[in-house]
Amino acid sequence: MHRFLNCFxxxxxxxxxxxxxxxxxxxxxxxxxxxxKAFKNLNSAGAAFSREQTELFRSGLKESLVYKTVINYKDxxxxxxxxxxxxxxxxxKIILLTSFGNTLLEAEVSRTTFKVxxxxxxxxxxxxxxLLENDWRLMLAGNFNIALPAVYSEDELMTVxxxxxxxxxNLYHYSKIDNSIVLIESFKGKSRKIxxxxxxxxxxxxxxxxxxxxxxxxxISMSLxxxxxxxxVE
Numbered sequence: 001m002h003r004f005l006n007c008f009x010x011x012x013x014x015x016x017x018x019x020x021x022x023x024x025x026x027x028x029x030x031x032x033x034x035x036x037k038a039f040k041n042l043n044s045a046g047a048a049f050s051r052e053q054t055e056l057f058r059s060g061l062k063e064s065l066v067y068k069t070v071i072n073y074k075d076x077x078x079x080x081x082x083x084x085x086x087x088x089x090x091x092x093k094i095i096l097l098t099s100f101g102n103t104l105l106e107a108e109v110s111r112t113t114f115k116v117x118x119x120x121x122x123x124x125x126x127x128x129x130x131l132l133e134n135d136w137r138l139m140l141a142g143n144f145n146i147a148l149p150a151v152y153s154e155d156e157l158m159t160v161x162x163x164x165x166x167x168x169x170n171l172y173h174y175s176k177i178d179n180s181i182v183l184i185e186s187f188k189g190k191s192r193k194i195x196x197x198x199x200x201x202x203x204x205x206x207x208x209x210x211x212x213x214x215x216x217x218x219x220i221s222m223s224l225x226x227x228x229x230x231x232x233v234e
Contacts, residue, residue: 039169039187042150042162054142054149054161054172056181056196058204061086063227065205069096070221080104082222092140094132109136111144135211135220138170138186138194158182180204191215 052058057065064085071078083095087108096105106118114133116124123129137144141163149161152171161172173183184196193215199208202224211220 039152039162039164042152045148045151045161049148049161051142052179053159053174054145054163054181056139056142056184056198056206056209057084057086057092059086059089059143061205063229066225066228067222068225072219072221074217081225083228090144092136092143094136105132107132109133109140131213135194138184139196139211141170142172142181181206 064083067082069080069082079099081097085093087093091108091110094107097103103118104120105123108115116129145163149163152160152162157176159174161174163170167188169187171185172181175182180201182198185192186194195212197210198206201207207224209222
């Protein structure tokens with residue numbers, strides 16, 4: 001009887017080991033297939049590529065851009081102002097204000113850091129700050145990235161560039177007619193996580209655009225109100 005139990009336990013252990021191996025193999029196959037075929041084996045942008053083709057905000061901005069900002073989250077709506085300016089070629093300053101001019105958030109984003117200089121308590125939460133950082137990094141990827149992007153697709157009207165980071169693929173739709181970015185899409189695997197839709201540009205800078213997180217039911221709409229001297233928001 002004791003020998004029978006030992007043999008039975010060994011059989012069960014072998015069966016469980018086989019199940020674990022099958023499960024591990026399935027996980028590896030699933031991970032390997034997380035990157036859709038559409039994003040694989042893309043050619044790098046050629047010598048004709050210029051950074052402006054993936055820059056939503058063009059470098060050399062001498063003034064602050066002031067945007068009316070409307071945030072829609074599920075069934076709630078909030079209004080604010082956003083100041084955006086360039087401190088140097090690789091550091092950008094973002095200030096979020098209430099409609100009355102009170103500071104909600106003041107931060108600097110660079111190629112490697114997201115420095116929060118001032119933030120009110122209810123925004124000082126890691127998920128919120130991480131979301132804001134990811135949104136601005138997505139929009140400023142053309143300014144930050146040194147490496148050439150891949151070309152996802154191209155025709156006589158549009159070139160779509162792809163910057164890859166791990167499982168994330170960010171597509172930048174560059175209009176050859178308008179000479180500007182008209183759409184940015186961020187995919188994680190096959191899922192589209194963030195959509196930046198540019199409705200219009202003015203003086204080579206985005207005039208009306210929106211940032212949407214479909215899975216979060218969050219949409220941020222921004223429209224340019226004016227340009228002001230950087231000294232005004234120092």
